[in-house]
Amino acid sequence: MEEIKSINTEELKKKLDNGDKLELIDVREDEEVAYGMIPGAKHMKMSDIPNRLNELDKGKEYIFICRSGGRSFNVCHYLQQQGYKVTNMEGGMLEWGGDVEVNL
Template identity: 55%
Template structure:
């Protein structure tokens, strides 16, 4: 499984790289802020919503600490998706929030 840090993700966004970020935290967690370009799909909703994702794109998956996002990455990889886990999650994010 591909992995990056929150700092590497921030750098990718700042340099204008096209990045598809999926935030898999719960509603009450994202209420405190999420990465501006991220799409919110709760971990539990991934199975029913993965048809919204394009298998030709790469998705960067983030949660609070990197554990749930790792599980989501493993699940999506098993279904043929190209994913990358943010290993330190939002705990490592020091960038802008919305």
């Protein structure tokens, strides 16, 4: 099995603070993201991903986010098998100490 690339919340925050242009995708459920997502992240529920592959570009690298890092890891594994470039945010939103956008 190919290894899944990962990034921790501190590394991700540094990149965002430096103004890096990153493709962030939050795979949590609607009621979870309502309490806050990393600014700039796109919401794509885990269960919707197989039907929304046309929205992803194989030329780009995506960082996947969930609550604790488990679901996003599974999404990364699935997408990597489909030929996408993926990175899992370890620790998920539970460990995220940066800004969040709340959409309640």
